[in-house]
Amino acid sequence: MGGTESGATRQEQERSRVTRQKLMSAAIEVLVEQGWAGATVGAIAERAGVSRGACQHHFPTRAALVAAAVEHVFHQQMEELSRRAKLLPPSRRRVEPLLNLLHDIYAGPLFTAATHLWVAAVADAELKTRLLPLQAHVGREVHRLTVELLGLEDRDPGVRDSVRATLDLLRGLALANLLQDDTARRRKVIAHWARIFEAQLHPD
Numbered sequence: 209m210g211g212t213e214s215g216a217t218r219q220e221q222e223r224s225r226v227t228r229q230k231l232m233s234a235a236i237e238v239l240v241e242q243g244w245a246g247a248t249v250g251a252i253a254e255r256a257g258v259s260r261g262a263c264q265h266h267f268p269t270r271a272a273l274v275a276a277a278v279e280h281v282f283h284q285q286m287e288e289l290s291r292r293a294k295l296l297p298p299s300r301r302r303v304e305p306l307l308n309l310l311h312d313i314y315a316g317p318l319f320t321a322a323t324h325l326w327v328a329a330v331a332d333a334e335l336k337t338r339l340l341p342l343q344a345h346v347g348r349e350v351h352r353l354t355v356e357l358l359g360l361e362d363r364d365p366g367v368r369d370s371v372r373a374t375l376d377l378l379r380g381l382a383l384a385n386l387l388q389d390d391t392a393r394r395r396k397v398i399a400h401w402a403r404i405f406e407a408q409l410h411p412d
Contacts, residue, residue, distance in 0.1 A: 314382035
């Protein structure tokens with residue numbers, strides 16, 4: 209009996225995990241396509257192919273669902289960034305390609321979904337409460353990974369401020385890309401900033 213019960217429990221846990229992942233993926237898709245107003249629990253549940261009741265069983269509120277979705281996809285993207293960064297040449301000239309990799313993260317669907325949420329959170333207290341600690345966590349993780357991939361010493365205030373400025377620049381470029389393809393200008397800006405950043409990191 210114990211083995212049968214254990215197997216049934218594992219199957220139930222796996223079904224629950226799959227359902228949660230479907231809901232989180234659907235939440236990002238609907239947010240990107242329809243914004244916060246259109247990303248209702250019903251719309252997300254329908255996109256995920258589950259009942260509204262099942263959705264609310266896993267995520268009691270819409271804010272809880274979208275916050276979990278953003279965090280889940282963010283960690284997936286950080287893992288992908290780490291894998292792709294390992295393919296870059298271990299040289300001083302890796303700054304520009306790394307910045308382009310980072311921008312790919314910022315300019316992707318997750319950033320579009322998050323932008324909808326930031327705007328909605330201005331007037332939605334529950335959503336704001338969910339997003340503030342998540343935003344802080346995401347910011348710390350992106351900063352930490354950037355420092356790690358560039359092989360920098362974050363205890364240096366100058367380095368720390370330069371990394372922050374770099375990430376702010378990439379976010380700004382991603383915002384500019386939301387309404388139209390800004391690829392040509394973005395490439396020039398990133399190339400210019402990469403040269404400045406490299407000169408600061410390696411003044412010799």
